[in-house]
Amino acid sequence: MMILAGAFVAPLHAQEAAAAAPRATVAQWSIITAGFALAFAAAFGALGQARGLSAAVEGIARNPSAAGEIRGNLILGLVLIESLVIYVLLVSLILFFVKPF
């Protein structure tokens, strides 16, 4: 019975300890932010690239003789999308390593 009571009391103690602990600092928040930013950037960048890629493949399947030109435009578009993700990667890297605060 005492052990059971202890098991219920222990989380309460833990909660008090957590409340007494210092709040998350700017550094911790920036690491969380950097991770989420990169995840979102990669997800939506991949979505955009997938749309472009599927359209290009469809175009090549319909008209194989235009493959060269479509491929050139596809690479250009993919790179312009990708560079936005790379910007977010750089922001995250700055937050991780340079710690500008």
Added chain:
Amino acid sequence: MDKLEHPLWIVQAVNAALGPLVARLLHALGRPVPHGDVIPNYLVMAALIVLGWTILSLIARSTLSVENPGRLQILLEDGIAAVQGMLHDYVGQKGPRYLPIVMTMFVFILTGNLMGLVPGLMAPTSNINVTFGCALTVAVYYHLQGVKEQGLVSYVKHFAAPPGAPLFLAPIMLPIEVISHLSRVLSLSLRLFGNIFGEELVILILFSIVPFLVPLPMMFLGLITATLQAFIFVLLTTIYLGGAVATEHEHEEHGEMVAGEV
């Protein structure tokens, strides 16, 4: 960030040989002398690329022949022909005139990217100073060529009122165009730097988790990234050049290709 790099013997050797001289020069010019390596890694690596390609080109030149070209000659000729074809596609009739700088950029960046995968060397393009230098060179060059081709007045007018836009939009168009041209430098340099540095970081992280065989697929991916990024840099350079040197009557055929991209 500095902890990610380890001392390279070739950089140590160059610093031992030329370091005191450069330090004295910097001191004489009134610049602060860095402690540690006076000549940074990326400068040594960039000089190495220049040296290597000079030697390779001299070797290729000494064995040039029309009847039975060697392997090296065929490889270099194919590369030049590919870049020449790209210039012809995107710039037009006068494209091959800009072959030297475009080919130099391609060779420098490709070699620089691939150097990161060689043990004992590092990729100079994983440093933002080098990529920013490349992008700045390209930007200055295409503006100069544009002024040379169209004249200063019509080149600036081309900024204020692009063909097809009415003149009263000039107060809006001019800042937009200036910002877009400045962002080209930023995007060119940051794209190359981010790709190469990010790829090296991924390989490093995988190495720190499992230092055997697991980073190999990533290194193969790095091979593709290196080639693709060099190609992309040159492709965008060519497009910017094409946009800058296109004269009025050529805009009808090249306009839609140049418009609408950053």
